[in-house]
Amino acid sequence: MKRVAFALLVAACSRHTPSTSVADVDGVSISVVALKRELARARKGADAPVVPDALLQLKRTLLEGLIDRQLLLAAAHAHGIQIGGARLERAVSRARAEHDGQPLEQWLSAEGISSGEYRDDLREQLTIDQLIADEVLARVALAAGEARAYYESELKKNPQAFDEPDKVRAAQIVVKTNEEAAALLAELKKGADFAQLARTRSLSPDARQGGDLGWFSASEMPPEIANACFALERPGQLSPVTPSAFGFHLFRLEERHVARVRTFDRSLQDTLETVLRREKGEQGQRAFLERLRAKAGIRIDEAALLAID
Numbered sequence: 144m145k146r147v148a149f150a151l152l153v154a155a156c157s158r159h160t161p162s163t164s165v166a167d168v169d170g171v172s173i174s175v176v177a178l179k180r181e182l183a184r185a186r187k188g189a190d191a192p193v194v195p196d197a198l199l200q201l202k203r204t205l206l207e208g209l210i211d212r213q214l215l216l217a218a219a220h221a222h223g224i225q226i227g228g229a230r231l232e233r234a235v236s237r238a239r240a241e242h243d244g245q246p247l248e249q250w251l252s253a254e255g256i257s258s259g260e261y262r263d264d265l266r267e268q269l270t271i272d273q274l275i276a277d278e279v280l281a282r283v284a285l286a287a288g289e290a291r292a293y294y295e296s297e298l299k300k301n302p303q304a305f306d307e308p309d310k311v312r313a314a315q316i317v318v319k320t321n322e323e324a325a326a327l328l329a330e331l332k333k334g335a336d337f338a339q340l341a342r343t344r345s346l347s348p349d350a351r352q353g354g355d356l357g358w359f360s361a362s363e364m365p366p367e368i369a370n371a372c373f374a375l376e377r378p379g380q381l382s383p384v385t386p387s388a389f390g391f392h393l394f395r396l397e398e399r400h401v402a403r404v405r406t407f408d409r410s411l412q413d414t415l416e417t418v419l420r421r422e423k424g425e426q427g428q429r430a431f432l433e434r435l436r437a438k439a440g441i442r443i444d445e446a447a448l449l450a451i452d
Contacts, residue, residue: 165451166206167442168213173206175447181205182451184254202448214435216267219274226269234265279427283420290415294407305405309361312397313372314354316340317347317390324384324391331381337395346390355397368392375399 164172239247297304338353361369371385375396382394
């Protein structure tokens with residue numbers, strides 16, 4: 144759902160009355176200006192320049208997003224969905240928190256979007272989200288035993304589908320020099336508290352969590368770190384001083400899980416049910432849009448589409 148929601152949010156229709164439209168959806172015009180705006184955004188976010196041969200397909204894809212958005216907004220209006228100011232402001236507050244400290248207004252300015260336009264777009268996106276929640280996601284249901292059947296089917300197709308590798312949960316202290324690491328190791332061997340030393344001496348961001356790295360497999364870490372951690376055999380065991388590109392590390396093993404084929408337990412059932420609900424939700428959204436399109440009068444001005452560059 145998130146992928147569809149994000150695509151619809153950036154695909155914002157123009158709120159002006161343009162002299163030229165590129166499409167008409169049940170009497171509502173989609174302007175050339177709106178499509179040009181989406182094309183500019185797509186080009187700005189692209190990793191490489193859009194080649195001429197791909198331009199027409201890109202324009203068609205963006206226009207389809209604008210059409211879908213208009214259809215969903217019209218359906219939401221027909222269902223009486225309205226988003227209040229308080230809900231909108233909560234969404235704006237969440238957006239501020241998601242920009243890693245960068246002021247939202249600064250980001251909007253860089254994107255060429257006014258605060259008013261952003262709030263209008265966000266309100267419309269919340270409207271669409273509510274429509275999808277009410278008319279699609281609320282109707283997603285799983286039959287009894289569906290998660291187990293999915294598990295068994297996937298296991299038949301790929302016997303390694305539910306293999307879990309060796310994993311460890313470890314904590315670390317990272318310092319600048321070998322001498323400082325060796326001194327800390329001596330303190331730890333005398334009984335010093337690892338988590339407290341990590342909080343006060345470690346240079347790593349995980350210092351705030353007492354150096355806890357969480358669970359990881361060997362492939363998820365640089366080789367020198369993986370080798371040091373997976374060489375530890377029992378909880379509480381300390382590694383030697385381990386150099387890396389980040390500094391000099393001390394590791395302590397917290398827990399260890401050996402490789403296994405994951406059996407169908409309650410935890411896996413919950414995970415698979417989440418996967419199935421997401422898949423059914425995505426299928427439901429596609430089917431919902433197809434029904435809206437089947438009933439709608441959609442006209443695309445091919446000449447106007449070709450003229451946009």
